[in-house]
Amino acid sequence: MSDFLNAYSIQRWLELCPQGYLEDTVYGHGATEHEPEPLVEDETLREEAIRSTVQLVVGERAALAASSGLVNAAPDYPSKRFLATQTLDEARHVEIFTQRLYDLGVKKDDLESTIDHFANPNLVKFAEVLLEKVDNKDFVAGVVGQNIVLEGMAFTVFEMMEAGNRQANPKFAHTLAGTIADERRHVGFGENRIGSLIKQYPEKKPEIEQMQKEMAYHMLNTFSSSFRQGSAAMDAAQSMAAQSDGAGEGAEWQGVNMATAGPEELQGALENTVINEFKTRLARIGLEYQAPVMS
Ligand SMILES: [Fe+2]
Ligand SMILES: [Fe+2]
Numbered sequence: 001m002s003d004f005l006n007a008y009s010i011q012r013w014l015e016l017c018p019q020g021y022l023e024d025t026v027y028g029h030g031a032t033e034h035e036p037e038p039l040v041e042d043e044t045l046r047e048e049a050i051r052s053t054v055q056l057v058v059g060e061r062a063a064l065a066a067s068s069g070l071v072n073a074a075p076d077y078p079s080k081r082f083l084a085t086q087t088l089d090e091a092r093h094v095e096i097f098t099q100r101l102y103d104l105g106v107k108k109d110d111l112e113s114t115i116d117h118f119a120n121p122n123l124v125k126f127a128e129v130l131l132e133k134v135d136n137k138d139f140v141a142g143v144v145g146q147n148i149v150l151e152g153m154a155f156t157v158f159e160m161m162e163a164g165n166r167q168a169n170p171k172f173a174h175t176l177a178g179t180i181a182d183e184r185r186h187v188g189f190g191e192n193r194i195g196s197l198i199k200q201y202p203e204k205k206p207e208i209e210q211m212q213k214e215m216a217y218h219m220l221n222t223f224s225s226s227f228r229q230g231s232a233a234m235d236a237a238q239s240m241a242a243q244s245d246g247a248g249e250g251a252e253w254q255g256v257n258m259a260t261a262g263p264e265e266l267q268g269a270l271e272n273t274v275i276n277e278f279k280t281r282l283a284r285i286g287l288e289y290q291a292p293v294m295s
Helices: 002-007 010-021 037-041 043-073 077-103 108-118 121-135 139-165 170-200 202-228 234-243 263-284
Strands: none
Touching (some): 010 077, 010 170, 170 202
């Protein structure tokens, strides 16, 4: 338990995060970095960037609601303190991705209507499955839903987007890099804290596996509908990369060339990576991945 205490203490969080990789950042990126001009000026690119950023805000709002709700559901103080740091991380993620919407030209008065307009309904359902557990103060299911399923997904999507934006949009790539570091810590907590609780309460397994199955169902529908709309986060970065000199030299992610890959190739790589991530992490806490039946 003492390693656990040190690894997830507020002191450690201060050293790693605000005094570490976030030092000198402004809304998660370098003070002089801006969104690239074509992204703000080309209406199609701008709308794609707004649409994909809205999904990040929706996901992070759910993570904020879940992690703050879990503070009061947690059975022990080390978990409460860690979840308090996570609550601030998630609030920061909401803030920096909301700031990106403003940077892309969304007016402050139009924020909520823009989010309502672009939010993927499947992602909203995904969040509802998790928040129901949190509202019922179900700590074990809540942590599996938040720190394994939601964050396993977020982490992978952020890594894909970071690779796609590294050359075309360093400002956004840097914003993502800080959130990836945060999510890595959150996922680690989920695994470390929950494994022992699942052993303690094996009777909870079927209900938790059912939740995971439902969340995976809504997640896969989120992916397929957003790739179908052609609004994968990659599109804006890819089209920009194609216009710039660096075309064809995109970063590699999971064996995919991010500058040249088509939507189907990217969707396949994303689904495989997230599901493998779930399988590995669930197995570590004594659960088996439940594949949803897709209609
Ligand atoms: Fe987050
Ligand atoms: Fe997180």
